[in-house]
Amino acid sequence: MKDENVEQLDQLRETLQKAKSVVALTGAGVSAESGVPTFREAQTGLWARYQPEKLATSDAFLEDPPLVWEWYAWRRELVSSAEPNPAHRALVALENYYPNFALITQNVDGLHAEAGSRNIIELHGNISRVKCFNAHHPVENWDALEGSPPHCPLCGSLLRPDVVWFGEMLPEQALISALGAMQDCEVYFSIGTSALVHPAAALTVEAIKDLDVTVVEINPAETPITPYVDFALNGSAGQILPELVDLLVL
Numbered sequence: 560m561k562d563e564n565v566e567q568l569d570q571l572r573e574t575l576q577k578a579k580s581v582v583a584l585t586g587a588g589v590s591a592e593s594g595v596p597t598f599r600e601a602q603t604g605l606w607a608r609y610q611p612e613k614l615a616t617s618d619a620f621l622e623d624p625p626l627v628w629e630w631y632a633w634r635r636e637l638v639s640s641a642e643p644n645p646a647h648r649a650l651v652a653l654e655n656y657y658p659n660f661a662l663i664t665q666n667v668d669g670l671h672a673e674a675g676s677r678n679i680i681e682l683h684g685n686i687s688r689v690k691c692f693n694a695h696h697p698v699e700n701w702d703a704l705e706g707s708p709p710h711c712p713l714c715g716s717l718l719r720p721d722v723v724w725f726g727e728m729l730p731e732q733a734l735i736s737a738l739g740a741m742q743d744c745e746v747y748f749s750i751g752t753s754a755l756v757h758p759a760a761a762l763t764v765e766a767i768k769d770l771d772v773t774v775v776e777i778n779p780a781e782t783p784i785t786p787y788v789d790f791a792l793n794g795s796a797g798q799i800l801p802e803l804v805d806l807l808v809l
């Protein structure tokens with residue numbers, strides 16, 4: 560463990576041990592060690608290779624539905640062969656340890672659920688689900704349907720992935736649940752996220768500015784929130800989170 564982290568974890572220990580209510584916001588960095596690419600990292604991020612405005616907006620979908628559908632099919636495939644990593648598993652251990660624990664995630668890969676996390680708030684949807692483009696109602700058993708994309712069996716509109724695209728609102732219930740979980744939490748983690756995408760990043764800003772909560776960031780890189788958090792643990796989530804769990808259970 561890096562010396563700076565040892566010192567910080569030592570200072571954090573008592574707060575972590577005493578807390579009853581904890582919230583963690585996760586981003587793509589948590590799945591990086593499962594082989595799922597992040598978005599904004601210079602060489603490896605998806606947005607270094609693909610243009611979000613051509614793939615992750617409703618205009619892009621309307622302009623070229625097969626292109627967008629196939630891109631998400633490729634990502635769905637990639638995610639389906641990925642396994643949860645030690646970071647996902649450590650978050651399950653934290654949920655088992657704390658009486659109140661909420662996991663707010665921007666990830667659409669479902670790996671938190673696969674690892675065994677239960678109280679998951681998905682802010683950006685889930686890539687394994689699809690919904691109808693016009694009416695937004697969920698559609699089950701769609702993988703046997705013909706077409707790229709297939710048409711909704713109920714209303715005939717095109718099907719699209721059930722993820723949040725740029726310019727779209729977050730699912731209202733998810734946002735309400737996230738804000739609710741944050742209200743009485745004592746420790747708030749921001750893990751593996753560049754903290755650049757709003758409104759998800761605004762949750763962390765609220766935790767820093769408006770709530771009486773200890774804010775801990777886990778990231779190998781600096782982000783816009785790093786100067787303002789109480790503890791900035793520098794390194795990978797797959798390494799630091801298990802160390803943090805050891806602090807609690809050993």
Ligand code: OAD
Nearest residue numbers: 586587588591597598599665723751752753756780795796
């Ligand atoms: P980003 O790609 O913006 O940021 C990933 C962050 O993870 C960076 O800050 C990395 O330094 C960090 N990171 C990389 N490897 C890590 C590791 N092993 N452990 C911990 N951290 C690591 O991804 P997000 O912040 O999740 O939105 O992006 C937010 C949203 O932007 C995504 O949900 C997606 C994207 O456009 C939608 O698709 C709606």
